[in-house]
């Protein structure tokens with residue numbers, strides 16, 4: 001079965017999931033043209049998954065940890081309630097001008113608020129009840145982020161964690177790379193956490209979907 005899961009099949013799935021979007025395509029192009037580390041952007045296929053999950057949850061409050069250039073925040077904003085909001089945390093203040101520009105390209109940008117600072121210091125200051133949390137910042141702190149938000153995540157709410165396959169390195173035994181070790185520990189811990197229902201999707205760099213029971 002696995003031999004059928006080729007790059008061509010992956011691309012076929014992506015082609016049949018993604019539709020052209022003026023502002024999202026523009027943000028992707030602008031990120032690639034102007035921002036160092038542009039490969040960090042969620043991009044279209046993953047963005048459609050985030051939008052789909054957000055539409056299914058129909059959240060009032062989304063927390064994103066790791067804004068980068070605003071792409072994923074806007075994808076999740078698509079599924080918000082009319083009074084809903086995405087609160088997104090970013091430590092790199094130099095990204096502010098381009099984030100502001102990107103958010104201004106769609107009315108949905110008005111439903112995204114970006115807070116600048118270290119995520120683990122900002123999160124405890126937030127009092128919202130989260131319906132959905134997208135974890136996409138410091139890889140070694142994923143476990144801490146879950147600890148910090150879990151009590152404020154409503155039952156039925158989702159945690160979505162990106163890059164959990166860490167370019168396939170999670171399969172390495174006896175790895176000495178601290179980020180690989182951290183991701184292995186995170187995945188094992190999430191799988192064993194009885195408060196959460198886990199589902200790990202092999203899309204892009206691996207996306208862990210965790211539903212709070």
Ligand SMILES: C[S@@+](CC[C@H](N)C(=O)[O-])C[C@H]1O[C@@H](n2cnc3c(N)ncnc32)[C@H](O)[C@@H]1O
Nearest residue numbers: 040041042066068071072090091118119137138
């Ligand atoms: C992978 S990128 C986010 C991509 C974005 N979510 C998207 O899908 O387009 C990670 C972002 O997290 C930010 N970041 C890394 N560590 C952080 C931390 N400790 N606190 C807040 N932001 C952090 C980085 O500056 C970077 O912009």
